[in-house]
Amino acid sequence: MSAENYGKDCIIYEKTIPERKAQYTEYPLQLHEELKKYLQEQRIEKLYTHQAEMFELAREEKNVVITTSTASGKTLSFFLPVVQSILENPMTRAIFVYPTKALAADQYRALQPILEYFGKSRISAGVYDGDTPVTERSRIRKSANIILTNPEMLNGSMLPNHSKYGFDFIFGNLRFVVLDELHTYRGAFGSHMANVCRRLDRICRYYHGQPQFLCSSATIANPLELAEKICGQKFVCVSHDGSGTAERRYCLIQPPKIQGKDGKYYGQESAVAVAAQLLPQLMEEQRSFIAFTRSRRNVEIILKETRDRLDQAGFLGRSRSDQISGYRGGYTPAERKEIEQKMIAGVLLGLVSTNALELGIDIGQISTTVLVGYPGTRASFWQQTGRAGRSGSSCTNYLILEQLPMDQYIALEPDWLFENSSEHAIIDPDNLLIELAHIRAAAAELPLSLDDIALFPDLGETIPVLMNMEELRSQNGRFAWSGGEYPAGEFSMRNIDENQYQLMERETGKVITRMDESQAFREIHPGAVYLHDGDAYQVTELNLESKTGYAIPFQGNYYTVSGGETNIEIIHEQKSQTWERTALSFGELKVEDYVHMYKKLQFHNHQNLGYEQLRRPLVKKYETEGTWLRIPDNIVRAYRGLLQPDQEGRYTRNNHFEGLNFALKNAAQMVTMTEQEDIGVITSLDAMELMGPQEQETDLYFYDRYVGGLGFSEKIYDLIPQVVQQAIHMVSGCRCADGCVACVGDYRLDKKMVLWGLKNLIAEEPLPEGSKVVTWAPTVWRQKAFTLENLTEKWKEFVQAAKQNGESFAAFFASVQKVETEKNRICLTVESAFYADWAQSFENLTVIRNVLRYYVEMPENTRIAVISGQNSRDSDIQQERKAKQEKVARRYERTETSSDGGRKQ
Numbered sequence: 001m002s003a004e005n006y007g008k009d010c011i012i013y014e015k016t017i018p019e020r021k022a023q024y025t026e027y028p029l030q031l032h033e034e035l036k037k038y039l040q041e042q043r044i045e046k047l048y049t050h051q052a053e054m055f056e057l058a059r060e061e062k063n064v065v066i067t068t069s070t071a072s073g074k075t076l077s078f079f080l081p082v083v084q085s086i087l088e089n090p091m092t093r094a095i096f097v098y099p100t101k102a103l104a105a106d107q108y109r110a111l112q113p114i115l116e117y118f119g120k121s122r123i124s125a126g127v128y129d130g131d132t133p134v135t136e137r138s139r140i141r142k143s144a145n146i147i148l149t150n151p152e153m154l155n156g157s158m159l160p161n162h163s164k165y166g167f168d169f170i171f172g173n174l175r176f177v178v179l180d181e182l183h184t185y186r187g188a189f190g191s192h193m194a195n196v197c198r199r200l201d202r203i204c205r206y207y208h209g210q211p212q213f214l215c216s217s218a219t220i221a222n223p224l225e226l227a228e229k230i231c232g233q234k235f236v237c238v239s240h241d242g243s244g245t246a247e248r249r250y251c252l253i254q255p256p257k258i259q260g261k262d263g264k265y266y267g268q269e270s271a272v273a274v275a276a277q278l279l280p281q282l283m284e285e286q287r288s289f290i291a292f293t294r295s296r297r298n299v300e301i302i303l304k305e306t307r308d309r310l311d312q313a314g315f316l317g318r319s320r321s322d323q324i325s326g327y328r329g330g331y332t333p334a335e336r337k338e339i340e341q342k343m344i345a346g347v348l349l350g351l352v353s354t355n356a357l358e359l360g361i362d363i364g365q366i367s368t369t370v371l372v373g374y375p376g377t378r379a380s381f382w383q384q385t386g387r388a389g390r391s392g393s394s395c396t397n398y399l400i401l402e403q404l405p406m407d408q409y410i411a412l413e414p415d416w417l418f419e420n421s422s423e424h425a426i427i428d429p430d431n432l433l434i435e436l437a438h439i440r441a442a443a444a445e446l447p448l449s450l451d452d453i454a455l456f457p458d459l460g461e462t463i464p465v466l467m468n469m470e471e472l473r474s475q476n477g478r479f480a481w482s483g484g485e486y487p488a489g490e491f492s493m494r495n496i497d498e499n500q501y502q503l504m505e506r507e508t509g510k511v512i513t514r515m516d517e518s519q520a521f522r523e524i525h526p527g528a529v530y531l532h533d534g535d536a537y538q539v540t541e542l543n544l545e546s547k548t549g550y551a552i553p554f555q556g557n558y559y560t561v562s563g564g565e566t567n568i569e570i571i572h573e574q575k576s577q578t579w580e581r582t583a584l585s586f587g588e589l590k591v592e593d594y595v596h597m598y599k600k601l602q603f604h605n606h607q608n609l610g611y612e613q614l615r616r617p618l619v620k621k622y623e624t625e626g627t628w629l630r631i632p633d634n635i636v637r638a639y640r641g642l643l644q645p646d647q648e649g650r651y652t653r654n655n656h657f658e659g660l661n662f663a664l665k666n667a668a669q670m671v672t673m674t675e676q677e678d679i680g681v682i683t684s685l686d687a688m689e690l691m692g693p694q695e696q697e698t699d700l701y702f703y704d705r706y707v708g709g710l711g712f713s714e715k716i717y718d719l720i721p722q723v724v725q726q727a728i729h730m731v732s733g734c735r736c737a738d739g740c741v742a743c744v745g746d747y748r749l750d751k752k753m754v755l756w757g758l759k760n761l762i763a764e765e766p767l768p769e770g771s772k773v774v775t776w777a778p779t780v781w782r783q784k785a786f787t788l789e790n791l792t793e794k795w796k797e798f799v800q801a802a803k804q805n806g807e808s809f810a811a812f813f814a815s816v817q818k819v820e821t822e823k824n825r826i827c828l829t830v831e832s833a834f835y836a837d838w839a840q841s842f843e844n845l846t847v848i849r850n851v852l853r854y855y856v857e858m859p860e861n862t863r864i865a866v867i868s869g870q871n872s873r874d875s876d877i878q879q880e881r882k883a884k885q886e887k888v889a890r891r892y893e894r895t896e897t898s899s900d901g902g903r904k905q
Contacts, residue, residue: 010274013252013414023049030059032084038117049242050199051077058214059084063235065182065215065227072243074216075110075180081214082176083114086123086145093169094176095158095211096148099184099359101129102336104148106361107180111146115862129153131333151189151453151493155196159445160488162203172207177231181359182217183379183425185230187678187710188434190427192493194230195438198429198455199445200662206446218379221424229427231833232455242580247394250385253278254401269843271407272298275372276305278398279350283310283319283367285699289350289368292384294375296677297523299326300531301559302372303352319349327353331532340376355380357387373402375597376675378417379425393902406666409741426672428711430457432887440471440481441488447478447569459885469892473726503530503549505537511754512537512551518705520617521595522562524549528598529560542618558609564595564617566682568701570861571623572883579720580762582629585861588887589626589703592678594619623890625709627717628699628861634659635757636687636698638767642753643688657683659754661700662745667727668702672715678713680705697859724761731755775777784857788821791856795819798855809847812839817869826852826867839866840886 024046027036039045050068057064058081066074086092098104098890108127115125126132126140128149140147147170149158161167177200179185185193204211213231215224219239227235255269275291279302282289293299307321325339325348337358342348343363351357355375366388375381381399388777389395401407410417427436439462441456442448453459463479466472471483481487491498501520503512510534515523520542524530528539530551536559551627573587596617600609639660665681668674684699702713716723732741732755739751752768759765786798796818802810818829828848830836839848849864 006647009253010253010256012254012411013250013416015250015418016243017248017250019247020245023242024241025049025052028052028055028059030081031055032087032116034087035080035084038114038165041117042113047076048073050238050240051080051242052242054078054214054238057236057238058212061212061522063213063215063227063231063233064238065217065223066238067217067219067223068239068241068243069219069245069382071245071390072241077105077180077238078176078180078214078216079111079114082146082178082210083118083123085175087118089175090122090145091173092145092175093173094146094178095154095170095174096146096178096180097154098148098150098180099189100356100361101131101150101358102340102361103128103181104115104129104150105337108148108316111148128158138165141170150192154200155192155441157494159196159199159203160204160486162445168207171203172209174204174209174211177211177213179227179230182215182223182227182230183220184359186224186425186427187712188706189494190226190230190425191429191434191710192438192491193429194232194427194429195434196493197231199438199442202442202446202452202455218383220379226425226427229429236606246389246392248385248389249394249395249396252401252411252414253398255403268403270403271372271402272301273305274400275302275370276309277401278370279306279324279352280309280319282370283323283349286319286349286796287368288364288366289370290366290384290387291350291352291370291372292357292375293352293354293372296328296354297371297531297559299328299352299354304531304536306352310331311449320551323347323349325351327351328356339410355384359383365393367393367395369395369397371397371399373404374399374407374417376406376509376669381417403740403742404666406670409670410735412733412735424672424715426674426711426715428709428714431708431710432458432884433708436462436888437487439798440466440483440490443472443479444481444487446484447475447480448472449478458884462888463737465885465888465892468889475790490848499547501542501547501549503537503539503551506540506550506552517547518593520547520549521593521620524551524600525562525614525618527560527612527614528562529554529556529600531559558600559823560598560600561586562595562598563595563611564597566594566680567592568626568682568684568703570628572863573861575717579629581632581764582761584629584717584720586627586714587625587861588709588883589701590621590623591703591705592619622707622886624693624704625711625713626701626703627713627720628701629720629761631660631683631687631698631700632760632764634764635760638753639687642750654748655688656749656753656757657687657700659739659744659746659749660757663727663731663743663754663758664700664702664723667730668716668723670726670730671719671722672712674712677705679703679716680708724758728755728758731758782857786856788823788826788856788858788862791821791826792819802851803853809844809851812848814849823860824862826858826862826866827867829867829869831869833868836866836868871886 015453028045050066051073054066054077068074076248082094082762096107098107104127108125115123122143123146125146125148126136126144128137128140128147130153158167162171217226220226224235224237253274255271255274257268279291291302293302295435302323303326304323310319310321325342327336327339335737339351340361340363343351346364351363357363369385369388371384375384382573383398388397389589401411435456435458438458439456442452447462448459463472471477471481473482492500499517500514501517501524502514504510504526505512512530524539524542526539526542530537530539536554538554539549539551569590571588571590573585576583576585588713594617595614597611597613639656642654642656643816661681661683665679668679668681678704682701684701687698702716703711704710731743731751734740736743736751739749739754740747744751744754756765756768785801786794791798799810816828816830820827830839838844845864852858852864
C-alpha cells in the first residue's frame, strides 16, 4: 500500500497551495559592480523584491528584520549589504550569530561561493565556536571579516575577552551584527540573548562603535517588537515576500478509532503509532522525509518502532532499518554531524527529529514532511513543513493529529491553521535572575557605571547585594568586579536552571546525555527507561549530590512516563484588576513540583502496564511569576459537589477543576506563543476541601515553568479575555458528545459542566439541565476570631490564643512591638535588626505565615514583612526595591563559595 493511499479514511482534510510566481526587481543602483558580476555568474540576473528592499534599507544604516518564508533567499538578503561594506572598507568586521553550531557551519558552506569568487585577500570568513581549532581561531580573530558563531560563544568567549587576543580590533571595527532565525530567541533563550546584546552594546561603545543589526525570522506576529527587545535598537521590517514557491500539498490525518467486533469503542490509535506505520511506506517509495515530533522520547519511540517494522521478515524489501535515523538534542555534536552528512549523501532516506531540524540546516533535498502532532505554534508549523520542496519541486506535508486540544481544534477548523496570522514571541529581558547573571558578567568585562542604568533596569537593586557578597567593590564612582574569574561561564543561556544533570552508563562510564533538573526528575528518576538513538537504558540510581544518574542497557518492551503534582504559594502580588466576575492578579509565586511515580507503557500498542511509586519523591522548588484568577463561588460549589471518592477514600475522581485547568491552559498556549513545557495551570489546594466554607477564595494559577518567570503569565494577564473566549470556543466546538481527552482532558468529565464553568467566569448562568450536583449535610463552622482590620487592636488576644494552642513561634509573636495592617499586607516590627533578618528567612517566614493564616481571616496573597524598630517603615518604592534585593539574595542561598574564591554551583 502506498503512502498516498495509506489511511485514506483517516485523511480528514486536504489543501493544496498552488505555485506562486516570483516577483523580481533590477539590481539596486547602489549595488557594487563586483557584486553584480558575482550574481550574474551565479545566474541571478535579478533580485527578489524583498532582497532589494533589505539591501536599500541596510545601506540607509537602518536596523532591519526580514520575515519572509522559508527558502526565500533571506541569507542573500543580509549577505549583500555586509559584503558590499567589506569591499568598500576591508577593515569592516561582521559577526553572524546563529542559534546552533550546526546552522553556523551550514551557513559557512553557503558562504563559500562568495569567498571563492572574491578570494581570501578580499573577504575572509570563519566559524568561531567550541569546535574550532586553536590555530584557526587565531586566524579568524586576526583576519576574518565575517565571523560566524553562536550565542554561547559570544557570551562566554568573545565578550569576556574583549581586550585580549585581537577582540579589541574586532569590536572597534564591528559594522554589522546578524541574528539569523530570530524567532528561536524566545523564552529563557531570548531573554538571555537580549542581555548579551546589552553587554555587546556597552563593549562596542567602549571602543567607540555602534554596530548595525540585520535579523531574519520566521513569520511571527511581532517581529519588530522581538527584534527591538533583543537588540535594544529601533528596527524596520521587510515582510513582503517576493520569492516563488512550488505547489505544496497538506494532509491532516486523524488516527483511527479502535472498535471491537462487538461494536464497543476501545480507544484511538496514537499519532506515534500512525507515524510508525506511515514512515516505512514512505521509505518503500524512496521518498526522502523528515518526521518532526514534539519530544525526545517520541523521536526514540517512532525510530524504534519504524526500525522494528523494517526488520520484520518478509516486509517491504526496498528499504532497510539503517536508512532511517533519529536527530535531537542529547546526541553528541559528532553524532549529529555524521547524521547530517549521511542525509546529504543519500545514505539515509529519512530522519525522525525534534524541532532541532526546524532551522534551515542543509540536509539535502526533502520531498515530504510528517508532523507527529501539531508543533504548538503556526510559526513552527510553517518552518517544519517548509523543509520540504526547497528545490522548487512540489511536496507533500502530513500532519498527524494527536488527541490534544489544539490538534483536535485544527481538525475542527483547519482554516485556523492556514488563514490566521502567527503568534507572538515572548521574552522578558528584565527577568531578575537572568539580568543578575549578565550584570555580574558585564561587571567582569568593564566596571559598572551610571551609564549602565539605561541597559540594566535593576542595577540599583543588584549592586548592594553583589557588594555584600564581595563580588563588587567601589572604585572611583564605578563598581569593579572582585568575584570569581569567569561569571559568564556560570549559567546556561538555554535555561535559567543552574542545576544540570548527566546520565552515565554504569559499566562503561560513558555519558549518555545531559539535561536540567526539572527534566532529569521526569526522565532519569530511578526505574525510568531512557531512550537514545534507538537504544534503551534503565536508570538504576539518581545521585542528587553529584547530579548524576546511572543506567544499564535495557531489553524490556516498555518505556516510562513520570507523574506527580504541583503546589503553589503566592509570594508577592504586583498588580491586580477586576475582570467580569473574577478578580485577576499578577505577581511572584513559589512552585513545588513533585515527581512521585511513573507508569510503564508498552511499545507499539502503548498500553499501560502498571504504575510504580518512587521510594523518595523528587521535589523541584523554584520562584517564578504567575497570573491567578478567583474562581467564582458558584463554580466552586458546583464542582465540589461533583467530586467522588477514589478507592482510597480521597475525593479526587470526577474533578472538573482539572477540566477547567486543561481547557484554559491549551487556550493560553494558542493565544501566546508557548509550548506545553512553558506554562503550567493549576487550581489552589483549597478547591478540594469539601468541608470548607461555602464562600471561600479559590484561585486558578497560570505560571511560568522557569525560575524567575519569563513574561508568559504576564501576557496571559493582559490577554485573559481572549484566553477564556478561546477556551469556550474550543470546548463548545469539539465534536465529542460528552467530553474527551482533547477538549476537557478526560472523557469521564462532563463537558457541559466544564463549558458552564468557563462561561461563568464571564457571566453567571444556571447549571446545565441534567447535571447532578451533590449537596452536603449541614456543618457547624468555626469563625476566625481575628481579621486584618482588628488584628492590631487584638494582637495580645492573638498572642494568648497562639500560646494556649502551643503554636510554634508564640514567644516570637509576644516580642513583636508594633503591628500594622492594610489591604493585603501585615507588617510586624521587632526590636532588633537581627530578629528581623532571622524572621525573614524563608523557612521562618513560612511558619509565621501559616500560624497567622490559621487564626486571622486574610486574603490568600497577603504579604507578611518583619522589620526592625530601628528603621522607619519603608515606602512602597523602598519595599519594591527590597523585594528585588531579597530575590537576588535568594539566588546566593543556593550557592557555595569555593576555596579559590570562585562560585561553585
